[in-house]
Amino acid sequence: MDKKVIKGVFADGDMLKEAVQELNEKGITIRNVYSPFPIHGIDKLLGIKPTRLSIAAFIYGATGTSMALLMMWFMMVSDWPMNIGGKPNFTLLQNLPAFIPITFEITVLFAAHGMVITFLLVSKILPGATAYVSHPRVTDDKLVIEVEMNQSDSHEQAAQIMKLHGAEEVLA
Amino acid sequence: MQHEASIREPLILGNKSYHQATEDICRPVEGKANKYWWAAFIISVCTMLWGMGAIAYTIGTGIGTWGLNKTVGWAWDITNFVWWIGIGHAGTLISAILLLFRQKWRLSINRSAEAMTIFAVMCAGLFPIIHMGRPWLGYWVLPLPNQFGSLWVNFNSPLLWDVFAISTYFSVSLVFWYLGLIPDLATIRDRANGLRKKIYSILSFGWKGSAKDWSRYEEVSLILAGLSTPLVLSVHTIVSMDFATSLVPGWHTTIFPPYFVAGAIFSGFAMVLTLMLIARKVLNLEDYITVQHVELMNKIIILTGSIVGIAYITEFFMAWYSQVKYEQYAFINRAFGPYFWAYWAMMTCNVITPQLFWFKKIRTSLTATFIISIFVNIGMWFERFVIIVTSLHRDYLPSSWTMYSPTWVEIGIYLGTIGLFFTLFLLFARVFPVIALSELKTILKPTSAPKKEHHG
Numbered sequence: 001m002d003k004k005v006i007k008g009v010f011a012d013g014d015m016l017k018e019a020v021q022e023l024n025e026k027g028i029t030i031r032n033v034y035s036p037f038p039i040h041g042i043d044k045l046l047g048i049k050p051t052r053l054s055i056a057a058f059i060y061g062a063t064g065t066s067m068a069l070l071m072m073w074f075m076m077v078s079d080w081p082m083n084i085g086g087k088p089n090f091t092l093l094q095n096l097p098a099f100i101p102i103t104f105e106i107t108v109l110f111a112a113h114g115m116v117i118t119f120l121l122v123s124k125i126l127p128g129a130t131a132y133v134s135h136p137r138v139t140d141d142k143l144v145i146e147v148e149m150n151q152s153d154s155h156e157q158a159a160q161i162m163k164l165h166g167a168e169e170v171l172a
Numbered sequence: 173m174q175h176e177a178s179i180r181e182p183l184i185l186g187n188k189s190y191h192q193a194t195e196d197i198c199r200p201v202e203g204k205a206n207k208y209w210w211a212a213f214i215i216s217v218c219t220m221l222w223g224m225g226a227i228a229y230t231i232g233t234g235i236g237t238w239g240l241n242k243t244v245g246w247a248w249d250i251t252n253f254v255w256w257i258g259i260g261h262a263g264t265l266i267s268a269i270l271l272l273f274r275q276k277w278r279l280s281i282n283r284s285a286e287a288m289t290i291f292a293v294m295c296a297g298l299f300p301i302i303h304m305g306r307p308w309l310g311y312w313v314l315p316l317p318n319q320f321g322s323l324w325v326n327f328n329s330p331l332l333w334d335v336f337a338i339s340t341y342f343s344v345s346l347v348f349w350y351l352g353l354i355p356d357l358a359t360i361r362d363r364a365n366g367l368r369k370k371i372y373s374i375l376s377f378g379w380k381g382s383a384k385d386w387s388r389y390e391e392v393s394l395i396l397a398g399l400s401t402p403l404v405l406s407v408h409t410i411v412s413m414d415f416a417t418s419l420v421p422g423w424h425t426t427i428f429p430p431y432f433v434a435g436a437i438f439s440g441f442a443m444v445l446t447l448m449l450i451a452r453k454v455l456n457l458e459d460y461i462t463v464q465h466v467e468l469m470n471k472i473i474i475l476t477g478s479i480v481g482i483a484y485i486t487e488f489f490m491a492w493y494s495q496v497k498y499e500q501y502a503f504i505n506r507a508f509g510p511y512f513w514a515y516w517a518m519m520t521c522n523v524i525t526p527q528l529f530w531f532k533k534i535r536t537s538l539t540a541t542f543i544i545s546i547f548v549n550i551g552m553w554f555e556r557f558v559i560i561v562t563s564l565h566r567d568y569l570p571s572s573w574t575m576y577s578p579t580w581v582e583i584g585i586y587l588g589t590i591g592l593f594f595t596l597f598l599l600f601a602r603v604f605p606v607i608a609l610s611e612l613k614t615i616l617k618p619t620s621a622p623k624k625e626h627h628g
Contacts, residue, residue, distance in 0.1 A: 011190075036190065036359065037613040038386040051388045057395050075315060075324035084328055101333040101410055105340040108403045112344045112396055116351060119392045120377065123385050129378025131358065139359040139381060139610075141190035 003148050005031060006155045007171040008162030009135055010143040013039040019145060019165035020045045028158050031148040034134040036141060057115035064110025068103040135171075142168075183277050183615055186459040190613050193460075197605045197612075198360055200455045205602060208454050216594035223588005226581045227302055235305050237581045244564045244576040249299045250414075251556040252586050255439065256296035256593075257338070257411055258432075258552060261404055262440020263289025264345060267352075268400035271393070276615050277468055280460045283608040284451060284600075285444050286349040291596040292443070293342045295589040300334075302585065330413040337410040341403060348396045351389075354379050355610040408436045415559065422502035422563030425490065431483035435552060438476035438522070441469050442548035447597065449542045451606060460607055463536050470535040473548065477526030480555075484523065498568060506562045510575060514558050521551020 010016040016039065023030055024045065033042060043050070073092045076082075076099075081089045089095055120126055134144045145167075147158045159170040188196070205213075230237050240247055263285040270278035301307045313335045315325050325332050357376035364372055379385070412432035415423040445466065452461040491503040506515050525547045529535040534544075566573045600606070 033383040034381050035383070035386065036194075036355070036381060037610045038390050039383070040614075042383050043387045046383055048384050048387055051391045053388055053391050054395050057399075061399075071315065072327045076327050080324055082326075084326060087328065089328070095328070098328040101330075101406065101413075102327060102336045104402070104406055105333075105336040108344060108399050109340045112347060112399050115392060115395060116347050119388055123388055125354065125377040125379055125385070127374055127377055131361070131373065131376065131378040132380045133362060134380070136362060137191075139355065139362045139379075140194045 004151050004155070004172070006147045006149065006158055007134065008145040008147070008159070008167040009169045009171065010145070010162075010165075010167055011141065012166065013037075013042075013143060015166035016143045016145060017042060017045060019162050019167065022161050022165065023145070023147065023158065026157065026161065028161070029148045031146040032134075033143070033145050034138045035143040036139050039143065053115055053119055056118050057111045060114030060118075061107045061111030063114075064107040065103055067110070068106035069099065071106075072099045072102065181464055183280065183462070183464065184460055184612070185462055188459065188616055190616060193612060193616060194359060194363075194609060196457070196460070197356075197607045197609050198363060200601055201360060201603065201605060202363070206454070209598060209602070212454075212594065213598045216591045216598060219587050219591025220595050221588075221591070223585050223591055226584030226588055227298075230302060230581055230585065231305075231307060235303065237579060239576055239578045239582060241574055241576065243567070243572045243574045244561060246303075246564065247557075247561050247576050248578050248582040248586060249303045251553065251560055252589065253296050253299035254411055254432075254556045255553050256292045256299075256589065258408065258436035258439045258556075259443045260289040260292035260296065260341075260345075260440065261408060261433070261436035262444050263287070263292075264341075264400050264404040265437050265440065266444070267348065268397040268404065271397040272401060277465055279608055279612045279615060280457075280462075280465055281444060281448060281469075281607075282611075283349075283352065283604075284447065284597075284606045285440075286345065286352070287597065287600045287604070287606075288440075288444060288447060289345050290342070290349060291593050291600075292440075293338065293345065294596070295593050297338060297342070298589060298592075299585075330410060330417050333410045334414060337407045341407045344396070344400060344403060348393075348400060351392065351396070352608055352611070353604055355381060355389075356605045356608065359609060360605065405433055408433045420563050420567060421496070421498040422506065422559065424499075425487060427483055427486055427490070431480065431487075434476045434479035434483065435522075435555060438473060438480055438526075439548060439552035441473050441476065442545040442552070445469055445473075445541055445545040446549060449538055449545070451601065455601060455606060457607065460612070463538070466538060466541055467532075467535050470529045470541060473526050473544075474529045474535075477522060477548070481523035484519065501566075502563055505566055506558060509562065509566070511558065511562045511565070514554050515562070518551050518554040518558050521547045522555060525551070 008016075008019060010019070013035065016033070016035075020030060020033065020042065030046060033039070033046060042048075069092065072095070076089045076095060077092055083089070087098075092099075133139075134146060135142050138144050145162060147155075147162075149155060149158065155172055159172070162170055184193075186192075238248070263282075266278050266285040267282040270282075301310050304310055313325065313332065315327075317324065353375075354377055357372050358379035358381065361369055361372035361376045409429040409432070412428035416425060416428035418424060448461050449466070452458050488503050488507075491499045494500075506512075525544050528540070528544060534540045561576050565576055
C-alpha cells in the first residue's frame with residue numbers, strides 16, 4: 001500500500017458537504033464517505049453517477065410480463081384448452097382480460113425481487129459479508145470522509161480543510 | 173434541500189440528537205424485557221397454542237368440526253382471511269404510498285406497520301390453507317403439471333389470482349421491510365459485543381453505509397414503493413373479486429374493489445393505532461410516536477371510514493335502483509333478517525364511531541383513539557361476516573335457507589391467529605428496532621448545527 005487514508009469525522013451532513021466541496025476544489029482525492037443516514041446531494045459532489053437500478057427493475061418487470069403471458073398462454077391455450085363456464089380458452093387475446101391480474105402480479109414480483117437481488121449483489125451487501133466499519137459510531141451519529149493521498153504527501157492541508165468545516169476529529 | 177415552515181410542529185419531540193435517537197430506539201432491543209412484555213408474551217403464546225390445538229383438531233378430524241353446512245360453505249375462515257389481509261394493507265400504505273407522497277410523519281410508524289403487514293398476511297394465509305381440509309396438498313394451487321394428468325390450474329379463476337396476489341404481496345413486503353432494516357441492524361451490530369455482534373453481523377449483510385450504497389438504497393426504496401403501491405391496491409381488489417365475480421346476490425357488485433380497498437386501509441389503520449398506542453407506552457417511545465402522529469392517522473380513519481360508509485349506502489341504493497328482486501332481498505335480509513345484529517354492529521362501529529374524530533378533542537385524545545380503534549377492528553370483522561354469511565345463508569332456493577353459527581374450533585383458530593400475531597409482534601419489538609432509525613435521522617436536526625436558515 002503506497003496510499004494512506006485520512007479520516008475526518010463529522011457530526012452534521014451539511015458541514016460534511018462543505019468540506020467535500022472544498023477538498024474537491026483543492027484537488028484532494030476523496031476515497032469514500034460513510035454515514036448513518038443518506039446525505040442528500042452528496043452523490044453529485046463525489047461524482048457518483050445516478051444508479052441504473054431503476055432501468056434494471058424495468059427490464060425485470062418486462063421479463064415478468066412476458067413470462068406470465070407466455071406461461072398462461074401455454075397452460076390455458078396451447079397445452080390443455082378447456083371450456084370453463086361457457087368461456088372457451090382458444091386464443092390469448094380472448095382470454096387476456098382474465099389474465100391481467102396474474103400478469104400484473106408476476107410483473108411486480110419479477111421487478112421487485114430482481115431489482116433487490118441486483119442491488120444486494122452489486123453493492124456486495126450479502127449475508128456473511130464482513131462490514132468495513134470506518135468509525136465505531138459511523139452507524140450511530142458520526143459521518144466520515146475518507147481522504148486518500150500518497151504516502152509522501154503531507155496530510156496537513158486536508159486535515160485543515162476538514163477541521164475548518166467542523167470536523168470533530170481527524171484521524172490519520 | 174427542503175423548506176420547512178417554522179410554525180410547523182416538530183414531528184419528533186424532545187430535540188433529540190442523532191445519538192439520543194439511537195439510544196432510545198435500540199434500548200428495547202438491547203435491554204431486558206420488562207414485566208409487561210412478559211405478561212403480554214405469555215398470554216399471546218398461550219392463545220397461539222390454543223389455536224394450534226384447534227388447527228390440529230381440524231386437520232385431524234376434518235372441516236366437519238366447523239359450523240359450516242351445505243348452504244354456508246364459507247364463513248369464519250374467509251371472514252378472518254379477509255380481515256387479516258385488510259389489516260396488513262395499512263403497513264404498505266404507510267411505507268409505500270406515504271413515501272411517494274413524501275409524508276415524513278410515516279417515519280415513526282412505518283417499520284412497525286410493515287412488520288404488522290407481514291404478520292397479518294401470515295395469519296391470513298393460514299385460513300385458506302386450513303380450509304383446504306388436506307393442507308399437505310396445498311401445493312396444488314401452484315401451476316404444476318400434476319401426476320393425475322396434465323391438468324393445469326385455472327387462470328380464469330379469482331381464487332387463483334388470489335394465490336398469486338397474496339404470495340407476491342407477502343414476499344415483496346418482506347423484502348421491502350428487510351431492506352429497510354439492514355442499516356438499523358448494522359447500528360445494533362456496531363454497538364454490540366460477542367454473540368450478539370455475530371448474529372447482527374449476519375443479519376445486517378455487512379452494511380457499511382457508503383455514499384454509493386445510500387444512493388442505490390434510496391433509489392431501490394423509491395422504486396419498491398412505486399411497485400408496492402399498485403400491488404397493495406391490486407391485492408384487495410383481487411380479494412374482493414373472489415366475491416364480486418360470483419353470481420351470489422349481495423356479492424355480485426362492481427363497487428367491491430374500491431370499497432374493499434378503502435375498508436382494508438380503514439381497518440389497517442385502526443390496528444396500527446391499537447398496536448402503536450400500546451407500543452409507545454411500553455417501549456417508552458412517546459417522543460417519537462406523538463399525539464400529532466395519532467391525529468394524522470385518525471384523519472385517514474375519518475376519510476376511509478366515510479368511504480366505507482358511503483359504500484354501504486350505495487350498495488343499498490343500487491339494490492333498490494336495479495329492481496332485481498334477489499339483490500333487494502339480500503340487502504333487506506342483511507339489515508332486518510336474522511343476522512340484523514351483525515349488520516347494525518357493523519354500521520355502528522364503522523360508520524358512526526369514526527365520525528367522532530371530526531372533533532379535535534377526540535382525535536387528539538389517546539384513550540378515545542384507543543377505544544375507537546378497537547371499535548373499528550370489531551366493525552371491520554363484522555363487515556366481512558355480514559357480506560359473507562348473510563349473502564350465503566339465504567340465496568335463490570328457499571328450501572336451502574339455513575343459519576350458521578361457529579363451533580369452538582373456528583373460534584379457537586381465530587383467537588389462535590390473534591395470539592400468533594401478537595407473539596410475532598412482541599418478538600419483533602425485542603429483536604429489531606421498532607422505528608426506522610436511519611430514515612428517522614434524516615428528519616432530526618443535529619444539536620451541533622442548529623442553522624436552519626442555511627438550507628437552500
